[in-house]
Amino acid sequence: MxxxxxxxxxxxxxxxxxxxxxxxxxxxxxxxxxxxxxxxxxxxxxxxxxxxxxxxxxxxxxxxxxxxxxxxxxxxHPGPVKLIPPNPAAAVKVRMMDRVFDNYVMNVMTVMVGNALRPEEHRDPYGVARARADLDRIYAWLDGEMAGRHWACGGDFTLADCAAAPSLFYADWVHPIADKHASLKAYRARLLARPSVASCVEEARPFRAYFPLGAPDQD
The missing domain is CATH 3.40.30.10 (Glutaredoxin)
Known part of the structure; x- marks a missing residue:
């Protein structure tokens, strides 16, 4: 089946x-x-x-x-691409970065998306400002982490990159990654060029009108 x-x-x-x-x-x-x-x-x-x-x-x-x-x-259903390294120490790093992208990028970005879906009288400018500051903080940290790396945890594509791709794709729409974070911007571009990620981007393209903040004319 x-x-x-x-x-x-x-x-x-x-x-x-x-x-x-x-x-x-x-x-x-x-x-x-x-x-x-x-x-x-x-x-x-x-x-x-x-x-x-x-x-x-x-x-x-x-x-x-x-x-x-x-x-x-x-x-x-294991395959040739080992998304979780067999080495326990390497696997810990991959799992940690997976949580970083989910919790400190994606979930923070959704604060702003959720705010846009609220009626005007229930919106939370303070919460949005905090979310923007939190994204700036994690962008700076990730930029330092990605310096000299190809993928999130080194040379191999892993679970962490599966998390990074949608997180950075949408987060950059909501709160753009600054040009000074060149390593992070280059990493996002590599992710979007990966065939597995590019397939998801294309499948989602017809639904961009759903994005409550307005999908930018990019990607």
């Missing part, structure tokens, strides 16, 4: 799981979640704790949370 991935092409965390599948040419069926596919939403609600995507279904196994999905794929 082929793997099923429930999600939406414009969803950052769906991208993260899809990138891992594409990296190893793992066959899967994409099941889009949206009003036009109520059966997929019903199955997602049945199989996921809180009904959020992405959700991977592999026979009797159902795995939600993008990082856990990638961990599962490494264990159950």
């Amino acid at each position: 082929v793997i099923q991935l429930f999600g939406h092409p414009f969803s950052s965390y769906t991208w993260k799981a899809e990138i891992a599948l594409y990296e190893n040419d793992t066959p899967f069926e994409f099941r889009m979640v949206g009003p036009e596919h109520p059966e997929n939403g019903a199955e997602l609600a049945r199989r996921s704790a809180v009904g959020k995507f992405p959700l991977l279904v592999d026979g009797d196994d159902a795995v939600f949370e993008a990082t856990a999905i990638i961990e599962y794929l490494e264990a159950a």
Whole structure:
């Protein structure tokens, strides 16, 4: 039975799981979640704790949370691209960077996106200003980390890069990476040129009008 991935092409965390599948040419069926596919939403609600995507279904196994999905794929469907290094110390670094991109880039960026979705009278300028400052701080740190590196943890594409690609893609739309952070900007460009990531970018392109802050004319 082929793997099923429930999600939406414009969803950052769906991208993260899809990138891992594409990296190893793992066959899967994409099941889009949206009003036009109520059966997929019903199955997602049945199989996921809180009904959020992405959700991977592999026979009797159902795995939600993008990082856990990638961990599962490494264990159950390993391929030539080792997204989690076999060396325990290297694996710790990869997992740490995965959390950095999810928690300190993507989740901070969503503060600004969520604010834009609120009614005007409930918006939070102070929260947005703090989020911008937090992104500036992590951009500076990441720029230093990426100096001399090709991928997030060195020469190999890993779980950390699966997290970095959607995080930096959308974060740069919301709060642009400054030109002074040349190493980070170059890393983002390398990510977007990676075939697995480029496929996600193209699949999401028809949905850019959904972006509440307005998708910039780039990428």
